[in-house]
Amino acid sequence: MSEEIEGRMPSSDEATHKEQQEIDDNVITPEKAEEVKLKARYPHLGAKPGGSDLLRKRLQKGQKFFDSGDYNMAKAKVKNKQQLPAVTPAEKAEITGDHIPTPQDIPQRKPSIVASKLAG
Amino acid sequence: MAGAGGGGNDVQWCFSQVKGAIDDDVAEADIISTVEFNHSGELLATGDKGGRVVIFQQELESKNQPLCRGEYNVYSTFQSHEPEFDYLKSLEIEEKINKIRWLPQKNAAQFLLSTNDKTIKLWKISERDKRPEGYNLKEEDGRYRDPTTVTTLRVPVFHPMDLMVEASPRRVFANAHTYHINSISVNSDCETYLSADDLRINLWNLEITDRSFNIVDIKPANMEELTEVITAAEFHPNQCNTFVYSSSKGTIRLCDMRASALCDQHSKLFEEPEDPSNRSFFSEIISSISDVKFSHSGRYMMTRDYLTVKIWDLNMESRPVETYQVHEYLRSKLCSLYENDCIFDKFECCWNGNDSVVMTGSYNNFFRMFDRGYRQDVTLEASRESSKPRSVLKPRKVCTGGKRKKDEISVDSLDFNKKILHTAWHPQDNIIAVATTNNLYIFQDRL
Numbered sequence: 389m390s391e392e393i394e395g396r397m398p399s400s401d402e403a404t405h406k407e408q409q410e411i412d413d414n415v416i417t418p419e420k421a422e423e424v425k426l427k428a429r430y431p432h433l434g435a436k437p438g439g440s441d442l443l444r445k446r447l448q449k450g451q452k453f454f455d456s457g458d459y460n461m462a463k464a465k466v467k468n469k470q471q472l473p474a475v476t477p478a479e480k481a482e483i484t485g486d487h488i489p490t491p492q493d494i495p496q497r498k499p500s501i502v503a504s505k506l507a508g
Numbered sequence: 509m510a511g512a513g514g515g516g517n518d519v520q521w522c523f524s525q526v527k528g529a530i531d532d533d534v535a536e537a538d539i540i541s542t543v544e545f546n547h548s549g550e551l552l553a554t555g556d557k558g559g560r561v562v563i564f565q566q567e568l569e570s571k572n573q574p575l576c577r578g579e580y581n582v583y584s585t586f587q588s589h590e591p592e593f594d595y596l597k598s599l600e601i602e603e604k605i606n607k608i609r610w611l612p613q614k615n616a617a618q619f620l621l622s623t624n625d626k627t628i629k630l631w632k633i634s635e636r637d638k639r640p641e642g643y644n645l646k647e648e649d650g651r652y653r654d655p656t657t658v659t660t661l662r663v664p665v666f667h668p669m670d671l672m673v674e675a676s677p678r679r680v681f682a683n684a685h686t687y688h689i690n691s692i693s694v695n696s697d698c699e700t701y702l703s704a705d706d707l708r709i710n711l712w713n714l715e716i717t718d719r720s721f722n723i724v725d726i727k728p729a730n731m732e733e734l735t736e737v738i739t740a741a742e743f744h745p746n747q748c749n750t751f752v753y754s755s756s757k758g759t760i761r762l763c764d765m766r767a768s769a770l771c772d773q774h775s776k777l778f779e780e781p782e783d784p785s786n787r788s789f790f791s792e793i794i795s796s797i798s799d800v801k802f803s804h805s806g807r808y809m810m811t812r813d814y815l816t817v818k819i820w821d822l823n824m825e826s827r828p829v830e831t832y833q834v835h836e837y838l839r840s841k842l843c844s845l846y847e848n849d850c851i852f853d854k855f856e857c858c859w860n861g862n863d864s865v866v867m868t869g870s871y872n873n874f875f876r877m878f879d880r881g882y883r884q885d886v887t888l889e890a891s892r893e894s895s896k897p898r899s900v901l902k903p904r905k906v907c908t909g910g911k912r913k914k915d916e917i918s919v920d921s922l923d924f925n926k927k928i929l930h931t932a933w934h935p936q937d938n939i940i941a942v943a944t945t946n947n948l949y950i951f952q953d954r955l
Contacts, residue, residue, distance in 0.1 A: 417786060417788075418839045418840035419786065419788045419790055419791070419839055419840075419842060420788050421840070422788070422790065422839075422840060422841070422842040422843040423788040423789040423790060423842075423843075425843040426789060426842075426843045426846060426847075427789070429843075433789075442793070443706075443734050443735070443736075443737055443756065444731070444734065446706065446737065447687055447688075447706055447707075447734075447737070449688065451597070451598055451599050451600075502537070502558070503560075503585060504537075504538065504554075504556055504558065504560040504562050504585055505528050505529040505538050505946070506527045506528050506538075506540075506554055506556075506562045506582075506585075506948055507562045507582045507585040508528075508529070
């Protein structure tokens with residue numbers, strides 16, 4: 389029924405419980421190995437309690453901020469074709485001003501009469 | 509690993525129908541966001557990101573084909589929610605339908621609740637198959653007749669007409685949620701329902717839109733202390749005083765509305781003890797419960813977290829009675845799944861009619877069924893390739909390492925953009941509705 393964990397850990401049929409404990413202590417679980425990988429790529433991650441940050445981001449979903457200074461800078465950026473420094477995405481923080489749309493970018497309000505393709 | 513198990517080890521699942529566009533270029537509005545059968549199973553509703561609801565109706569079984577269950581065809585479609593903008597809070601309100609819940613049928617009309625992030629609406633879907641003809645003062649096309657030409661009187665008579673299905677919004681339940689609504693659940697008393705957002709749960713009367721009672725509030729006084737949000741909530745199927753809500757920390761709280769007006773104190777707390785040595789950065793994220801569903805019997809409830817499906821006996825809070833691994837091979841991919849946000853995907857789960865089998869979705873358009881009695885599980889795929897009418901679905905297998913056998917797919921080849929988040933099971937028969945990104949698949953057992 390349940391799939392076996394990948395072949396890092398020996399089958400528990402072969403080891404007694406005590407030996408299993410010892411083996412567990414010495415072998416990193418796949419989850420911890422993944423955590424090590426993540427921390428290597430993003431050393432500042434988890435410096436603050438991760439739960440609160442993620443939760444707060446979730447609660448603020450959909451909130452838009454507008455700053456006329458950022459807006460004008462973004463317009464100037466397009467004109468001069470200058471690249472802003474890249475923001476590491478895994479910081480999981482949105483930079484205010486990075487997502488300011490210009491009037492040309494805003495999609496026209498969708499017509500309500502477009503039927504769903506499921507009904508086609 | 510079983511063959512085509514699920515619902516007894518002799519059930520074979522066959523393709524029945526697929527709805528939606530074939531092309532790969534998916535418009536965001538067409539992304540299916542919820543799927544729900546009504547209480548009889550005759551109607552199947554879908555909601556999408558564009559705020560539209562499409563309802564399918566099962567055709568009556570024809571006498572010519574007794575071994576074939578009726579097909580589902582479009583019955584009604586309407587725009588339930590529109591995009592809005594909250595100017596006061598600078599908040600964009602998506603029109604995406606988060607949940608649809610049917611009311612039990614009481615008369616000729618059908619009623620359903622549909623909700624987006626902020627507003628719940630009660631829709632009435634009714635049929636019109638007759639119209640009155642023979643008015644004295646109006647022509648058939650509606651123009652008024654010249655009264656001087658009326659020389660006789662007649663009584664208008666109802667004549668049959670082509671079936672027209674009308675959907676009209678009967679109630680709009682608005683402005684009760686500061687945070688995003690994730691669940692709605694109709695009470696077994698058929699008079700009230702609950703709506704839950706990230707931090708609060710409200711109780712409504714279906715008739716009253718200007719008042720709602722707050723029954724759960726987990727918002728901390730200081731938002732810096734926020735550690736947990738509500739992820740799903742549901743009323744007990746036959747105890748009208750009982751409901752449960754799940755959290756992002758993997759706990760489920762059962763509340764009794766008879767105990768007090770505000771149910772912040774739970775009556776039961778269901779939580780599986782965690783092995784502290786196994787704790788990692790991902791532990792809390794993958795323990796977040798994305799869906800909670802009572803069994804039809806009301807004795808059990810099922811929860812879905814990122815990697816498992818758990819069955820809980822309401823009489824035992826200390827740990828689940830059954831745990832099923834949905835895609836354990838993803839545990840060694842958590843780093844990438846965190847980077848591409850897939851670790852936050854919210855999978856739903858469902859029971860079959862007699863609570864013997866449970867189903868949930870996975871990636872690569874795979875979905876999984878677990879037969880609780882026969883202790884079998886199967887992985888099936890919703891794809892256009894296996895879409896020949898009545899063709900039996902072949903079980904799929906993911907290879908986790910070492911030599912890949914023929915017909916197996918390796919973990920690294922899985923398409924994480926093809927996720928099955930929403931599935932539904934007919935309340936009585938072995939008919940399932942499985943939603944891929946923009947298509948709805950209907951599968952039936954082979955009769």
